[in-house]
Amino acid sequence: MTFRETVWRLVRRIPRGRVATYGQIAALLGRPRSARAVGGALRRCPADLPWHRVVNAQGGISGRAQMSSMLTQRIRLEAEGVAFRRGRVVLRAHAWRSTARQRRGFP
DNA sequence: GACTTGACTAGAC
């Protein structure tokens, strides 16, 4: 099982209408400093993966080569009911909380 | 096995 595959498996668990950050995914996999590698895992991923539910630590959509792809991500999120504010996802409202510890600790 | 490449981040101004 490669790192990339574990990322995909976890991303599939993010429910509709919620988002996770790259760093959060990395931390949940026990590799808190591999956020960047998580981005790499999503750069090329299966078409049916809900990749749009992963955003950066500020709730923003991270740079892609094509801007159309960034727009696609926002549109897909809004279609799931995710609210944006000044170009950022409202993390307070939509951050995926998978554990009790995170429920307490999320800013 | 040694580089290089990013869909990252926290910290410093």
Place this chain on the structure above:
DNA sequence: AGTCTAGCCAAGT
């Protein structure tokens, strides 16, 4: 709040 920087690390070459 915006910009820069230095770490970081899995994958690709």
